[in-house]
Amino acid sequence: MNRPGVFITMLVVLAAAWLVPVQAQAHAVLLGSTPAAEQQLERSPPELILNFNENVGPIHFRVLDLAGDEVGDPGEIRTEGNNVQLPLNATLENGTYVVTWRVVSADTHPVGGSYLFSVGEPLAAGAQVAVDEANAWTAVVFVNRLVLYAVVLLGVGSVLVLRVLELPVKAAMLLRRQMHASALIALVSFVVAIGAGGAEILAGGLGALFDGASWRAGAGTTLGGSALLGVPGALLLAWASRASLPTSIFAVAAIGAALMVLSFLLTGHAATAQPVWLMATMVAVHVVCAALWFAALLPLAAVLGETAPRRSAAIMDQFSRIAVWSVAALFISGFVISWVQVSELGLLFTTDYGFRLGIKVALFLVLLGLAARNKSQLTPRLAAGAEQARKSLKNAIRIEYGLIVLILAAAVSLTLPVPPRAIAEQSAMEVDTGTGYSATAEQRGYTARVEVTPARTGENMVMVYFTGPDGETFRMVRAAIRASLPAASIEGIYKVGHAMGGGYHFDFNEFVIPGAWEMRVEGFVDDFEMLRFDVTVQIR
Amino acid sequence: MLLAFAIYSESEMMKYTRILLGMAAVASTLMVGQLTWAHAYVHVTEVYAGWRQDIEIRIPHGCYGSPTNSVRVRIPDGVVSVVIEHNRDWNIETRMRKLPEPRRGEGGVLITETVDEIIWSGNSLPEGRFERFTFRAVMPNEPGRILWFRTIQACDEGEHRWVDIPDEGANILEFLRSAPEPAAFVKLVDAGRPQYDY
Numbered sequence: 001m002n003r004p005g006v007f008i009t010m011l012v013v014l015a016a017a018w019l020v021p022v023q024a025q026a027h028a029v030l031l032g033s034t035p036a037a038e039q040q041l042e043r044s045p046p047e048l049i050l051n052f053n054e055n056v057g058p059i060h061f062r063v064l065d066l067a068g069d070e071v072g073d074p075g076e077i078r079t080e081g082n083n084v085q086l087p088l089n090a091t092l093e094n095g096t097y098v099v100t101w102r103v104v105s106a107d108t109h110p111v112g113g114s115y116l117f118s119v120g121e122p123l124a125a126g127a128q129v130a131v132d133e134a135n136a137w138t139a140v141v142f143v144n145r146l147v148l149y150a151v152v153l154l155g156v157g158s159v160l161v162l163r164v165l166e167l168p169v170k171a172a173m174l175l176r177r178q179m180h181a182s183a184l185i186a187l188v189s190f191v192v193a194i195g196a197g198g199a200e201i202l203a204g205g206l207g208a209l210f211d212g213a214s215w216r217a218g219a220g221t222t223l224g225g226s227a228l229l230g231v232p233g234a235l236l237l238a239w240a241s242r243a244s245l246p247t248s249i250f251a252v253a254a255i256g257a258a259l260m261v262l263s264f265l266l267t268g269h270a271a272t273a274q275p276v277w278l279m280a281t282m283v284a285v286h287v288v289c290a291a292l293w294f295a296a297l298l299p300l301a302a303v304l305g306e307t308a309p310r311r312s313a314a315i316m317d318q319f320s321r322i323a324v325w326s327v328a329a330l331f332i333s334g335f336v337i338s339w340v341q342v343s344e345l346g347l348l349f350t351t352d353y354g355f356r357l358g359i360k361v362a363l364f365l366v367l368l369g370l371a372a373r374n375k376s377q378l379t380p381r382l383a384a385g386a387e388q389a390r391k392s393l394k395n396a397i398r399i400e401y402g403l404i405v406l407i408l409a410a411a412v413s414l415t416l417p418v419p420p421r422a423i424a425e426q427s428a429m430e431v432d433t434g435t436g437y438s439a440t441a442e443q444r445g446y447t448a449r450v451e452v453t454p455a456r457t458g459e460n461m462v463m464v465y466f467t468g469p470d471g472e473t474f475r476m477v478r479a480a481i482r483a484s485l486p487a488a489s490i491e492g493i494y495k496v497g498h499a500m501g502g503g504y505h506f507d508f509n510e511f512v513i514p515g516a517w518e519m520r521v522e523g524f525v526d527d528f529e530m531l532r533f534d535v536t537v538q539i540r
Numbered sequence: 541m542l543l544a545f546a547i548y549s550e551s552e553m554m555k556y557t558r559i560l561l562g563m564a565a566v567a568s569t570l571m572v573g574q575l576t577w578a579h580a581y582v583h584v585t586e587v588y589a590g591w592r593q594d595i596e597i598r599i600p601h602g603c604y605g606s607p608t609n610s611v612r613v614r615i616p617d618g619v620v621s622v623v624i625e626h627n628r629d630w631n632i633e634t635r636m637r638k639l640p641e642p643r644r645g646e647g648g649v650l651i652t653e654t655v656d657e658i659i660w661s662g663n664s665l666p667e668g669r670f671e672r673f674t675f676r677a678v679m680p681n682e683p684g685r686i687l688w689f690r691t692i693q694a695c696d697e698g699e700h701r702w703v704d705i706p707d708e709g710a711n712i713l714e715f716l717r718s719a720p721e722p723a724a725f726v727k728l729v730d731a732g733r734p735q736y737d738y
Contacts, residue, residue, distance in 0.1 A: 482720060494720075528614040528657075528690040530703045 030113060031082075033099070037115035044072075044091035044119050048099060050084045056103035059201060059217075061086045064098045071097065094120030104201050104221065137200035137208065144196055146412045148189040150405065152230075152264065155182035155237050156257040156288065157295025162250070164292075164322055165315060170306055171299040176241050178298055179253070183238035186260065190230040194218035222267040229266065233259025261287050279340060286333040289326040294404050296323075301397045304390055313383035316393070320375040327368065334361075353414065360410035367403045370396055439535035441521070445469030448521045448533035452508075456540050460511055464521055465503035478524040479504035485517050511539045580691045580702040582726040583672070590681030590734025592621065595689070596674040597724050602667035603695035610661035611673050612692040614703075615654070618680030619687065621645070622655035625674035631662035664696075683730035686712065688723040 034049040035041050048063065061084060063072045073090035084103065100114040116123055158179035161167075167175060198218025199208035208214045218224065236256030240249050264287055265280045296319055303312045338357055374396050381389035437455035441448055449465045462481065468474035484491035490513070497504030511517060521533040580599055587593040602608050615622055620643070624632055637656035645651045658675060665671050679687070690703040704722050706715035716722055 524701075527612070527692060528703050530701070532704070 033115070035117040037117065038123060039117045040122055041117060041119045044093075045088065047088055048086045050101055050103075052082045052084070052103070055079070055082060056084065057220075058084045059102040059104060061101045061103075062099070063088070063092070064100060066096055066098070092119050094118075096121075096123050102201075104217075137196055140196045141193070141200050142412060144189055144192050146405075146409055148186060148193060149408045149412055150294075151182040151186040151189060152260050153287065153291040153294045153408070155179055155186055155234070155291075155295075156260055157291030157293070158182065158241075159237070159250075159253045159257045160288070160292045161296045161299060162253075165296065165299070165318055167299055167315065168303065168306070168311070171302040174302045175295075175299045178295065180238060180241040183234045183241060183256070187231060187234040187238065190227040190234060190263070194223050194227055197221060197223045226263045226267045228263075229259045230263035233257065233263060279337065282333040282336045285329050286337065289330040289333070290404075292326050293323060293330075297397050297401050297404075301394055304394050304397070309382050309385045309387075309390060312390070313379055316374070316379045316382065320371070320379065323371065323375075327371070330364075334364075356410055356413050360407055360414065363403055363407045363410060367400060367407065370400055370403070437537050437539075439519075439537055441533040441535045443523075443531045443533050446474060446523065446525075446531055446533075448523060448531075448535075450519060450521060450533075450535050450537065452537050452539070455538065457511055457514055458509070460508040460539075462506040462508050462519075463500070463503050464497060464506070464523075466523055473502050475499075476504070476523040477526055478522075480522045481506055482520040482522070483508070483510060483517055485513060485515050487515050488513050514539050579722055580693060580700070580724045582689060582724045584726060586727045586729045587679055588731035588735070589679055589683040589685070589728035590736065591731055592676055592678045592735060594674060594676050595726065596672045597689060597691060598670055598672055599665065599691075599693055600670045602665065603693065603698035603700055605667050606695040606697040607667060608665040608671075608693055608695050609663070610659065610694045612660075612694075613658045613673065614690045615656060615658070615677070616687050616689065618682065619677045620651075620654045621676075621678040622658070623676045624658055625676075627660070627673075629663050630660040630673075633659045633661070635659070678736060679728055681734040683728055685728045686725050687728060688725050690723045 030050060030052055032051045034047075034051075035045055048061070050061070056079070058077045058079060061074075061077050062070050063074065063086070065071050071090070072088035072092055075087035075089055078085045078087070084101070096116060096118045098114055098116055102113075158175050161175060162172070162179075195209045195215050195218055198214035198216065198221075199211075201214075201217045201221070233256045236252050236259065238256075240253035240256060261284055265283055300316065300319060303315050374393060378389045378393045378396065382393060436451060436453035438449060438451045440450070446469060447467045449467075451463045451465075453461050453463075464479055464481070466474040466476050466479075479497040481493075481495045481497065483493040483495070490510075493510045495506045495508070497506045499505075515538075517537045517539050519535050519537055521535070523531045523533065525531060578600055580597060583596040583598055587595070597611075597613055599608060599611055620639075622634075624634070634655045635657040636653045639652055639654055642650050642652045655677075658673075660673055688705045690705070693700040693702065700721055702721050702723050704719045706712055706719075
């Protein structure tokens with residue numbers, strides 16, 4: 001391997017090692033569960049429910065006793081909207097249990113978790129759940145995706161560079177070899193993505209790549225569709241790059257490149273976020289502009305090595321004139337994509353995603369600085385025939401190569417965690433906590449959490465806690481509850497709460513019939529400004 | 541009700557038909573409800589946008605048998621130049637709020653504050669009698685808007701908070717039918733031109 005090759009490999013490995021560990025949180029977010037984590041139930045639950053922020057596909061969902069044996073004679077796992085349900089046909093004896101689950105979200109990222117609950121007695125002292133760690137396949141998926149990003153950019157970019165730069169024969173040969181190699185590696189990488197993605201979803205062992213189940217799981221995600229476009233695209237490009245590219249064959253190469261860009265639009269956050277048309281356009285522009293820049297570096301370095309200074313300066317100049325436009329397009333498309341993904345400026349500073357995006361932008365700015373120096377200082381000196389300028393430019397190109405690989409690594413890492421968009425989505429949720437019932441509702445940015453204890457007919461205590469639009473506890477000047485049980489035509493129950501602790505306290509003796517009681521919490525921001533929070537509470 | 545409109549539209553005879561039709565539309569639905577209307581309400585259903593109008597809020601009953609001892613009304617955004625009717629029976633106080641933007645009053649005076657809340661107190665209105673709480677004010681020139689006058693009625697025992705208003709885009713009749721304690725309201729209608737151009 002030559003020197004730049006070693007350099008790039010080291011960068012890839014470093015980038016992977018640096019970015020993989022933060023992968024622990026992936027796409028779908030568990031909002032709540034029944035029974036909730038660490039809950040003590042009085043009776044064995046008839047079923048377990050997981051509530052997510054989006055539609056998920058279940059991979060596994062089990063209840064284990066502390067010995068690790070599956071219990072409860074579970075029925076088939078059902079999905080209903082954002083809920084995943086596991087019916088239990090057998091009653092659980094008193095004791096502590098572990099729930100373990102693993103699901104895959106719309107954009108191919110598996111998430112898993114475990115939690116404890118107990119039946120009839122407190123949680124067993126010292127019982128703990130092993131943390132669901134990112135498995136070895138996560139690293140494979142990461143590295144493979146980085147390779148895929150790099151070779152697709154190089155392949156697509158080579159086609160563009162071939163068209164826009166007038167290269168001397170030797171550099172053109174090198175460019176074609178780059179295109180050919182990229183296409184072949186992309187071919188393999190598109191396929192590996194399916195197997196490794198599947199193995200990651202199933203949290204398989206080392207032999208998982210030879211297991212049909214991994215491939216089926218992977219093909220069932222968006223990776224399958226992506227490969228369906230990417231593989232033919234790579235094949236076309238590989239074939240076209242062998243010949244000397246007359247116009248007709250160039251068209252084949254262009255189609256191959258287009259297919260590869262399209263395959264990118266089918267997977268990942270940016271491609272699934274709304275509005276789809278805008279995001280797809282922006283991602284495509286982003287990919288094409290990055291590709292042009294990345295793919296031009298190798299032939300430009302060759303030009304600098306072999307060609308007369310004056311001629312190389314002319315080619316460098318030709319490139320920078322195109323590069324200026326592509327940088328502007330890169331910036332705008334990148335900005336739009338980030339805007340949709342992050343949605344709120346503050347989230348940039350508080351989330352992991354924002355942090356990684358920041359790193360990517362910082363690296364890009366360094367790259368931009370280098371490019372500006374090349375254009376404004378080195379190229380004119382090269383044109384004047386300075387040998388030193390030629391060397392500096394070659395070095396600069398080598399550094400740019402490394403920077404782009406790092407930027408790609410940051411870009412790949414952006415596809416891994418939950419973007420703030422998913423975090424910002426809120427939903428009302430209701431949870432049966434076993435010893436009581438809790439429900440949450442939102443109104444104009446404020447939320448009210450209603451806790452009913454014990455949520456059985458007879459005397460009950462109701463606590464209501466409010467949070468303001470800033471997420472902090474909010475002190476309403478007054479809180480009241482109107483309760484009704486439409487099924488039994490009971491209505492007109494009206495109670496004013498007493499401030500207690502951080503919330504409002506109500507005594508309820510009116511829950512005389514079990515059922516789905518509707519409660520309207522009236523929170524007064526000031527004497528006249530009232531917010532209505534409607535929740536349903538199950539009384540047993 | 542017709543009389544009230546007649547007074548304010550002397551020179552606008554042409555509009556009678558339209559007003560009557562508009563009234564019929566809103567009122568017919570409300571009138572049906574009005575038969576059992578036991579909420580705080582404004583005595584008319586429509587007033588002219590951009591004109592100085594009388595708003596008379598009526599408190600129709602006490603709090604589950606307990607006599608009323610104070611009534612507080614919050615003046616909605618855009619309603620300015622509030623003048624309260626003199627009343628020998630009640631102590632009247634006001635609270636002011638800053639206007640989002642100062643405006644010029646008659647004679648070019650710069651006005652920075654407007655009435656935020658009117659408080660009638662110091663009397664006892666027995667259950668089973670109704671009382672009017674009246675003020676004049678210049679309505680915002682926004683034909684079609686519904687003005688909600690949030691009203692708090694305090695009694696010797698208990699209170700009614702007529703402060704509920706519908707969510708944006710909600711069906712108002714649906715809301716009025718189901719809300720336990722809706723705010724008093726009036727609809728602004730187009731008078732052809734505003735009385736004042738501020």
